[in-house]
Amino acid sequence: MKDLNLRIGTFRYDTTEALFDGSVTVDGVGGTTMSTAATLPEIFERMTCGDDVDVSEFGMTFLLRALDQGMPFVAIPVFPARVFRHSCVFVNTGSGITEPADLVGKTIGEFGIYGQDSGVWAKGILADEYGFRPERNRWVIGGLEHPAPPFTFTGHPHPDDLDITTAPEGRTLSAMLDDGEIDALFTANVPQPFLNGSPNITRLFTDYEPVERDYYRRTGNFPIMHTVIARRELLESRPGLARAIYTAFCAAKESGAERYRKFRRLYQTPVMLPWVNALIEKNDRLFGEDWWPYGTSANRTALETFLRYHHEQGLSARRWTVEEIVAPELLDT
Template sequence: MTDPVLTIGCFQYDTTRPLFDGSVGVDGMDVTMETGVTLPEIFARLIRGAEFDVAELGLTFYLRLLETGLPYVALPIFPNRVFRHSCIFINTHSEITEPGDLAGKTIGEFGTYGQDSGVWAKGILMDEYGFKPEQSRWVIGGLEHPAPPFDFIPHPHPTDVDVTVAPEGKTLGAMLDSGEIDALFSANVPQCMLDGSPNVARLFADFEPLERDYHQRTGIFPIMHTIVVRRELLRNRPDLAHTVYRAFSEAKDTAADGYRRNRRLYQVPTMVPWMNALVERNSEQFPEDWWPYGTLANHATLNTYLRYHYEQGLSARQWKIEDVFAPELLDT
């Protein structure tokens, strides 16, 4: 008797690579791993065509669709998490030197008002610096290629927030470089920044100390994405939520163990100089499991995100953790 097939769509991170290379499997399942060139491609395939049994999905994409009856439920697996002080870029001629200067300015955001990275960036600025999104103008478009707002999700935003679409043929990266927008909230570093344009800089140039301080004070390590599974599959296989959770956890732990083992070799498997020093410095700040899955270890982070999502007008109500994740994994 052959094992049932399970199709998983997600990005290839170090936390998921053992699933792709087959060194970690999902017990009792014949797994097919698929990915995309970009993360929105994976999200679109899931939402438009329900192509996957299990898939990675941005938290805001999931929450927006949860209100309309998405046939998937989230598992507390978080393959993508990034500190976000570093994701705010400015035009150097815009007279922006501190967060308060964003008031009255025009800010770009990729794909939708309230990308996961943007939800975190806005929320952190609101909590820490008194930022008010309604005091800025927002332009939605493609980062390096002209693109309309995502057509596979709803686009809620408060009525007092000015949100428009980038002009046809324009990209947010080029608009930032030229000064057509004053700032950009972006999960990806714009190419003009990578090319060393003198017109572009980060709002927080020395972002690492700020992000480390933020983590030490709050205990928050921002979460961008979760893993979702078909509700129908969970009804037919009640053990599947735990089985998938264990597989993703084992894959993540395998990656973490690799970093720990490679400390003995000064991280020679990587080309990055001083990677060993970074791993050792991080070990002083983070617990042994510095990338935890489950709801219990991520309670503060998840509740903060759910609050931000509601405060920014992206949810009709403030979701609770128990509303969002599969109930059989709420004790993880």
Template structure:
């Protein structure tokens, strides 16, 4: 047991067993979890990697644990207005691009980095507009907003939403962790940069071994100092919840995943196991070292951190061997 602590995270299938058994707090949105964490409301909480790294630059009361409740391939997260003439990555040069909340959300760090590595993308050639996706909002007020001086970053402005700006062509493209409503509604002028994103993401994983990590879990530094075994117990607790979720998918193969509403889920689980192995969502450092190193490189290359952080500076020392 980890004693009486205030824990916050989003209700993923990897965390639901923990939420149900330990009374973990959740929120309607991830930014709400992040803001409450930054304001010191939690002892242990989920936090976006870039949010944690930005706070490290200023000093933070939290230490990261190698627990990764949110990871998503990000070729799928770039949306374009088709009337802008963008048909491939090379057409992004000189465009106006939207991003939710801050320049360099975790999804944006990955998307920019992959485009830079594989397609020669240069973020400094673009004008970046930061705002709310479906509701007008200013850039996040609870974190720093670093970016290189050569990169043009401006707020979307009063009453503006990135969803509407993409649909009308006021922005040419959008880097978004969430699918904008205009895409869900089938707007005729909006599409993904990579319509074949599944094939591209599978190819990317096979070539690099990288399954992009968005979020980690952080714990208060003073609590870890006062209780040397706490980091390990929190790690074990989250890993057990994740393993329980994975086991439900494995057991569900026998019944063709009938507990879900999606046809062919069973085939997708089979394909995932074939491609990733039994532990397709690993926690710990060793299984994620290449992914974490790549993210830290992207973060520095994009001017979001003043130096390139190293893994052993980010995570709790007693969990570096995981």
């Protein structure tokens, strides 16, 4: 594999920083070129439509849509983005929505696509826990802070009985929520008017942290948004490459975790957040030593839950299995 200069595209997280600064490398290859982008959809689109990356961070829903279209992608069981999603549901304060049951009959926005990773988890959790049914709602797809059409680099499957439209030209979902043109928003990013203190927007679960911690205690799910993918032919033509990539991402994650451990002795003074040590101690009690596990075994429950949600929501032609989406040589991780 010494002839291979491996090109990897991912966001610059604390769990991938060591890959960018070169302190962690992929063993056995001739070199590694790291790249990122201003937004995550740009990273996904480069992998789908271009030829400038070999390995890429990729949204779980985009992977399953690609597989349904016959694209030759396979997952490395590395999960650089995972977020609890009770907190991603925002509502207009004049909509009459104060609890999940109030979502029935309302108009809900989603960024870029019906069934973005955050939306798949939000709908699935609300369905499991509160009986939410997406077909009872109207859905509007658009840009969050800038007007944008639905994504063009992926398919847009959805059940025929859903009422889905695009946002009016020149309008953003954040502004529509603030103005009451939509009642709720399922979003991967916090809408800017909320951050600016708009009195018109609040979260459905205002005190979301204890709700999300309770969800984790009961289900064991730390929701996975993104994985890392490669083309099957690349991995098949170079035995050992999949494991080398996996090992490098694990080492980069461990490097980020070690920084937290080191800074804990310094009361996290390199971070401008009060009481960070208290949060770390709280998370240690809930998650154990590894808050952010990689590998197939430790993530099987979360993966199977997402695969179920994706199929139940009519986004997959069939229910995929973990064994079908993960590189075969990494099923033992």
